[in-house]
Amino acid sequence: MTDSATRVAIYGPGAMGLHITRLLYERGVPIVAAITRPGSDKVGKDLGTLAGLPPLGVPVRCDAEETLAETAPDAVAVAVDTYLNQAMYDIYATIVRAGANVLTLAEEMLYPFPTSGARARRLDELAKRHGVTVTGTGHQDGYWVGLVSVLAGSAQTLHTVEGELSWNVDDFGPAVARQQHVDSTVAEFGEWLAGAARKPTFGRTALHALAAAIGLTPGRPETRTTPFVAARTIPCAALGKDIAQGRLLGYTDTDILHTEEGVDLVISSTGKVYEAGEADFNEWRATGRPTLRLRNDRVMTRDTTCTTLINRIPDVVRAEPGLVTVDRLPQLRYQASLGKASPGRASAG
Numbered sequence: 001m002t003d004s005a006t007r008v009a010i011y012g013p014g015a016m017g018l019h020i021t022r023l024l025y026e027r028g029v030p031i032v033a034a035i036t037r038p039g040s041d042k043v044g045k046d047l048g049t050l051a052g053l054p055p056l057g058v059p060v061r062c063d064a065e066e067t068l069a070e071t072a073p074d075a076v077a078v079a080v081d082t083y084l085n086q087a088m089y090d091i092y093a094t095i096v097r098a099g100a101n102v103l104t105l106a107e108e109m110l111y112p113f114p115t116s117g118a119r120a121r122r123l124d125e126l127a128k129r130h131g132v133t134v135t136g137t138g139h140q141d142g143y144w145v146g147l148v149s150v151l152a153g154s155a156q157t158l159h160t161v162e163g164e165l166s167w168n169v170d171d172f173g174p175a176v177a178r179q180q181h182v183d184s185t186v187a188e189f190g191e192w193l194a195g196a197a198r199k200p201t202f203g204r205t206a207l208h209a210l211a212a213a214i215g216l217t218p219g220r221p222e223t224r225t226t227p228f229v230a231a232r233t234i235p236c237a238a239l240g241k242d243i244a245q246g247r248l249l250g251y252t253d254t255d256i257l258h259t260e261e262g263v264d265l266v267i268s269s270t271g272k273v274y275e276a277g278e279a280d281f282n283e284w285r286a287t288g289r290p291t292l293r294l295r296n297d298r299v300m301t302r303d304t305t306c307t308t309l310i311n312r313i314p315d316v317v318r319a320e321p322g323l324v325t326v327d328r329l330p331q332l333r334y335q336a337s338l339g340k341a342s343p344g345r346a347s348a349g
């Protein structure tokens with residue numbers, strides 16, 4: 001342990017990166033750097049000002065390697081993109097080579113081994129070599145994996161674990177809205193769905209993390225997807241435009257993961273632009289002996305996404321180096337000591 005607080009950098013100062021900035025500031029955690037893409041109009045602006053805070057003296061930069069070398073963060077919060085493609089691999093690898101731990105909101109990174117195995121293994125080896133961790137966290141860590149594992153922890157036998165949930169696209173930035181095909185026509189959506197380029201869903205990744213957390217051996221995954229069409233014109237804040245009647249507000253993915261133990265894991269997740277009066281919820285049912293239920297209404301998903309990442313900082317700094325998925329971390333909990341004395345910088349191997 002050192003006597004200084006963990007130093008954090010923000011990679012991707014969009015809707016989530018700026019919300020993480022505000023929450024870190026509130027918790028007294030030192031923010032030492034902010035990085036975005038070259039060509040962004042945010043380059044040179046103060047991170048605090050962008051987040052609606054007093055200036056933090058942290059200019060947004062686009063020279064990642066130099067910024068990380070000069071500011072030496074212990075942990076970097078990454079909120080850029082969902083999948084472990086080459087561009088995202090390069091971002092994580094740059095942070096790892098700088099000797100900092102990566103916490104990312106990227107949904108695939110919650111459990112990337114089944115869907116992007118080669119890159120995930122390369123990243124795992126790289127992180128081990130540099131003595132740091134790479135972890136995907138966010139809302140799913142708590143509400144789709146942690147709470148559900150605890151619920152299932154009071155079962156004697158388990159047959160199915162089924163979750164139904166809804167989240168508001170407008171809580172996030174345009175990257176998420178585009179991902180949910182907001183404002184597509186039904187025909188465009190059908191074409192995308194029929195194409196070979198369908199990427200792994202958030203639910204499928206979370207079910208793999210859940211299976212790992214409760215010791216089940218994953219078998220065959222299935223995904224069924226249905227569009228959610230606007231019945232009338234609805235404003236979309238994330239895209240800054242109205243979505244006309246008949247165009248998509250989002251869609252529902254129902255993922256099923258069959259397991260070798262015979263337990264079926266299911267998540268039905270709707271991500272859409274909300275109408276007035278709608279709110280996030282999630283409901284879980286574990287059938288078996290006894291049958292167990294858990295329902296959370298009016299969930300503040302935008303906040304829980306970012307607070308979960310923040311409360312994971314001490315866990316990832318303390319964890320063994322490598323690509324560490326959340327099933328291998330301690331149970332998610334509130335971290336009262338954040339911003340005060342916390343574990344220090346991992347040493348490079």
Ligand SMILES: NC(=O)c1ccc[n+]([C@@H]2O[C@H](COP(=O)([O-])OP(=O)(O)OC[C@H]3O[C@@H](n4cnc5c(N)ncnc54)[C@H](OP(=O)(O)O)[C@@H]3O)[C@@H](O)[C@H]2O)c1
Pocket residue numbers: 011012013014015016017035036037038040041042079080081082083087105106107137138139140172173174175176305
């Ligand atoms: N796990 C969860 O619960 C959860 C929830 C929400 C979001 N997410 C993840 O977080 C990501 C970001 O979401 P968001 O709502 O914050 O989206 P957003 O507002 O579009 O923000 C993305 C940010 O990344 C920056 N960026 C884009 N390409 C970059 C690059 N190559 N290098 C560095 N920075 C780059 C963008 O810069 P500019 O602003 O200059 O364009 C922007 O600041 C999503 O794609 C998703 O994967 C996860």
